[in-house]
Amino acid sequence: MTAINDTPLTSAEIESANRQTVKLLAELDRIVLGQKELHRMVLVTLLSRGHLLLEGLPGVGKTLLVKTLSELLELTWQRVQFTPDLMPGDILGYHILQETEQGQRKMVFQKGPVFTNLLLADEINRATPKTQSALLEAMQEQTVSLLGQTRKLPFPFFVLATQNPIELEGTYPLPEAQIDRFLCKLNVVSQDPDILTQIIATRRRGEPPAPEQRLPANALNTLFDLMNRIILPTPVAYYTARMVSATHPDADEATRMVRDYVTFGASPRAAIGMAETSRAYALLDSRPSVGFEDIKAVARHVLNHRLILNHKARIDQINADIIVADLLNTLDETGLKLPDDITIR
Amino acid sequence: MRLVLQRFCVWGSGYLLVWGGANLMLRAALDISPGLLLNGLAGLFLIFFTVLLTEWRHMPDRIALTALLDQYNHLGGLLMAADKLDTSSWLAKLKTPLCPQVEWRARRKGAICLLMTVFSTVTLFTPYYLNSQAFSNKLEIGATVQKLHEQVTILKEETLLKPDDAKHLEEQLEQVSQTAQGRNPARAYETLDHLNEQINGEAGKNVRDLSAKMATVDHAETLARLLANTEDLKPAIRTQAMQALTRMLQEISGDAANLASAKNVKLMTAIRNGAMTPEQMAALPSDLKSLRMKMAAKLKRLQASGMTTAQLGDVSSSSAAKPEDSGLKAFLKANAENLTMADISALCQNPGRGGVDRGRGDAIMTWKAPTSDKGARFRDVTTPLAGVAGIEESQPLGVTLAAPPPDQALPLIKSGALNEAAAGGGSALIHQVRPRHKGAVRRYFNRAPKETKPVRPDFFDEIWSGWS
Numbered sequence: 001m002t003a004i005n006d007t008p009l010t011s012a013e014i015e016s017a018n019r020q021t022v023k024l025l026a027e028l029d030r031i032v033l034g035q036k037e038l039h040r041m042v043l044v045t046l047l048s049r050g051h052l053l054l055e056g057l058p059g060v061g062k063t064l065l066v067k068t069l070s071e072l073l074e075l076t077w078q079r080v081q082f083t084p085d086l087m088p089g090d091i092l093g094y095h096i097l098q099e100t101e102q103g104q105r106k107m108v109f110q111k112g113p114v115f116t117n118l119l120l121a122d123e124i125n126r127a128t129p130k131t132q133s134a135l136l137e138a139m140q141e142q143t144v145s146l147l148g149q150t151r152k153l154p155f156p157f158f159v160l161a162t163q164n165p166i167e168l169e170g171t172y173p174l175p176e177a178q179i180d181r182f183l184c185k186l187n188v189v190s191q192d193p194d195i196l197t198q199i200i201a202t203r204r205r206g207e208p209p210a211p212e213q214r215l216p217a218n219a220l221n222t223l224f225d226l227m228n229r230i231i232l233p234t235p236v237a238y239y240t241a242r243m244v245s246a247t248h249p250d251a252d253e254a255t256r257m258v259r260d261y262v263t264f265g266a267s268p269r270a271a272i273g274m275a276e277t278s279r280a281y282a283l284l285d286s287r288p289s290v291g292f293e294d295i296k297a298v299a300r301h302v303l304n305h306r307l308i309l310n311h312k313a314r315i316d317q318i319n320a321d322i323i324v325a326d327l328l329n330t331l332d333e334t335g336l337k338l339p340d341d342i343t344i345r
Numbered sequence: 346m347r348l349v350l351q352r353f354c355v356w357g358s359g360y361l362l363v364w365g366g367a368n369l370m371l372r373a374a375l376d377i378s379p380g381l382l383l384n385g386l387a388g389l390f391l392i393f394f395t396v397l398l399t400e401w402r403h404m405p406d407r408i409a410l411t412a413l414l415d416q417y418n419h420l421g422g423l424l425m426a427a428d429k430l431d432t433s434s435w436l437a438k439l440k441t442p443l444c445p446q447v448e449w450r451a452r453r454k455g456a457i458c459l460l461m462t463v464f465s466t467v468t469l470f471t472p473y474y475l476n477s478q479a480f481s482n483k484l485e486i487g488a489t490v491q492k493l494h495e496q497v498t499i500l501k502e503e504t505l506l507k508p509d510d511a512k513h514l515e516e517q518l519e520q521v522s523q524t525a526q527g528r529n530p531a532r533a534y535e536t537l538d539h540l541n542e543q544i545n546g547e548a549g550k551n552v553r554d555l556s557a558k559m560a561t562v563d564h565a566e567t568l569a570r571l572l573a574n575t576e577d578l579k580p581a582i583r584t585q586a587m588q589a590l591t592r593m594l595q596e597i598s599g600d601a602a603n604l605a606s607a608k609n610v611k612l613m614t615a616i617r618n619g620a621m622t623p624e625q626m627a628a629l630p631s632d633l634k635s636l637r638m639k640m641a642a643k644l645k646r647l648q649a650s651g652m653t654t655a656q657l658g659d660v661s662s663s664s665a666a667k668p669e670d671s672g673l674k675a676f677l678k679a680n681a682e683n684l685t686m687a688d689i690s691a692l693c694q695n696p697g698r699g700g701v702d703r704g705r706g707d708a709i710m711t712w713k714a715p716t717s718d719k720g721a722r723f724r725d726v727t728t729p730l731a732g733v734a735g736i737e738e739s740q741p742l743g744v745t746l747a748a749p750p751p752d753q754a755l756p757l758i759k760s761g762a763l764n765e766a767a768a769g770g771g772s773a774l775i776h777q778v779r780p781r782h783k784g785a786v787r788r789y790f791n792r793a794p795k796e797t798k799p800v801r802p803d804f805f806d807e808i809w810s811g812w813s
Binding site: 008009011231232233234235236282285287288289290291292293294333334335336338343345 | 420422423434445450
């Protein structure tokens with residue numbers, strides 16, 4: 001983990017970072033076609049050092065995206081295909097009895113696939129809760145504790161999980177505690193016909209082109225350092241806090257939709273996540289400060305998997321995205337509490 | 346400033362509403378002049394300064410205004426971060442920030458404020474009498490006073506009330522109607538109750554007196570008619586009748602002044618001396634009838650004004666009818682020789698109509714064709730056994746575990762209406778009427794009629810034909 005640097009950002013630093021991120025995004029867009037906004041949010045999540053949950057139908061390019069990203073970032077990566085018979089040890093590692101050269105026998109820790117920079121947890125909801133929970137410590141503290149010994153995971157450590165919203169038979173929905181550990185949940189949607197035409201016309205068997213440019217590992221650290229120095233103004237922080245608070249049905253500023261459809265609102269971790277992702281969003285936009293627009297841009301992705309809706313929402317076919325959109329439209333950014341007949345133009 | 350105006354508009358409208366209402370009440374209750382009430386306008390200045398102070402205290406700080414400017418110009422937090430970072434290089438690339446305009450949609454609140462201003466102005470210049478009428482405290486007792494006035498007038502016109510008493514009552518009624526106030530309605534109503542009792546008490550006393558005299562006139566009229574229409578009375582009976590008539594006429598001598606006026610003096614003298622001429626005797630029934638009709642009309646008027654009871658009213662109206670002379674003549678012609686003074690008295694007291702003293706039992710019964718039992722049939726009804734019927738009136742004495750044994754001591758059902766009735770404590774409720782009494786009942790109705798003295802059938806028909 002990098003130490004926090006208080007040095008004010010300079011325009012040159014921001015420009016330099018922007019050039020790198022633009023290149024990275026352009027390369028990502030070139031390899032994985034037609035998901036520009038998704039790629040931007042993926043990069044925002046990584047710059048925020050958060051974990052990402054990708055949800056989408058089979059074949060839309062979730063795994064390809066994660067694999068490409070790991071290659072572009074020059075990070076080590078491991079892929080684990082989650083199945084119902086997967087055990088925690090298959091992810092975290094286990095001790096095996098080995099004979100040393102001196103003829104002694106001792107327990108040696110065999111690292112699991114979690115000891116990597118980028119862990120692709122494919123179809124994470126197919127593993128049992130016991131196995132899913134094995135990732136809790138790794139995702140939050142970036143450590144693995146086994147037999148009383150805690151081992152640090154390499155820095156940076158990201159979990160990029162995918163899950164399929166259909167074929168729910170034999171799956172185990174992620175517990176709230178674990179879902180809350182994912183910074184963002186992004187929906188991977190199908191491509192439009194133009195993109196599909198481009199894919200099938202230019203790529204044999206759908207194989208993506210090889211990466212031409214990669215982001216060096218130290219460049220990523222620089223970006224993390226810049227992230228720490230992005231300024232989050234107090235009014236924006238207040239707006240973020242009000243928004244997260246307004247997702248609770250008993251809050252003063254809760255909208256009618258929140259009161260009607262939400263059982264539990266977002267946690268403080270969501271507010272922290274919004275602040276971090278908005279910083280990354282500002283960085284991608286070459287700004288040294290976070291504005292209200294950045295909060296609005298990331299709010300949907302940070303909050304949508306954290307709102308626990310009631311049965312009424314299911315009956316009325318209301319999802320978290322609609323509720324967050326309503327919240328964004330209703331909540332006044334500045335919090336001036338003007339009378340109804342006073343407007344600012 | 347627009348926020349100040351907006352809030353002042355809301356608060357000022359409320360104040361003007363309250364002030365206008367207060368104006369109305371103060372002008373009506375205390376008759377305060379509009380000029381003095383105008384001082385209430387000072388409250389608007391007070392409200393303005395209060396609003397100014399409130400808005401000044403709630404004025405957003407610099408950070409909030411910076412955030413507003415940043416958000417308005419979509420500056421991405423550059424303006425807000427200017428304190429901590431030199432953002433000029435970024436801001437230089439952007440266009441000059443615009444200052445947001447505060448807009449107030451004042452149409453609705455302005456209209457309400459204008460309406461309240463008009464209202465409060467109108468309350469200042471509303472004519473005084475409208476206010477005083479609206480807040481008048483006078484008690485509305487006009488209908489009651491009018492009714493009592495009418496009753497006093499009737500009593501005065503019918504000479505049932507002395508003029509001085511009538512004047513005194515009218516003065517009291519006038520005073521009550523002028524001084525009755527809604528603040529103390531009990532006092533006015535108590536006075537009205539008292540006057541009502543006084544008027545009705547006076548009227549009732551006069552009505553009772555008038556009714557008694559009217560009965561005497563009634564009797565006297567009948568007796569005079571009887572004496573005028575028969576020559577065959579025994580001399581002794583005629584003398585007694587004349588004496589009775591004289592007594593009656595002397596009793597009503599006060600009201601007899603209302604008899605045909607030209608003959609008053611001579612008639613009264615003749616009555617007092619008991620020496621009436623045949624002409625006077627012949628005219629007396631019509632004079633008495635005229636007097637009776639006047640008294641009846643007087644009673645009817647009192648009844649219509651609500652001063653007499655319905656019973657008195659009925660008496661007065663029914664007394665107006667008397668038998669015709671033809672019927673009486675026929676009756677007297679046939680029975681004059683046999684009439685005694687008691688018969689004459691009975692005739693004079695309207696026989697058959699009941700009387701206050703003797704009652705209906707004294708009336709002569711009219712026998713017509715008896716009810717025939719031809720075709721009548723008894724319907725056979727099986728009455729329940731005494732023991733079964735008695736269950737409904739029985740009272741439980743206890744509960745047995747097993748079925749109770751049949752009571753051998755109970756006698757079998759025998760004859761007799763009071764069969765199985767308790768000795769000495771028997772009640773009519775448990776008396777059983779048995780079918781075997783059917784024969785006794787039939788025999789009773791089939792019995793031969795008794796020998797009775799024949800009554801001349803047309804005796805009372807003649808009487809009743811004259812009354813109808």
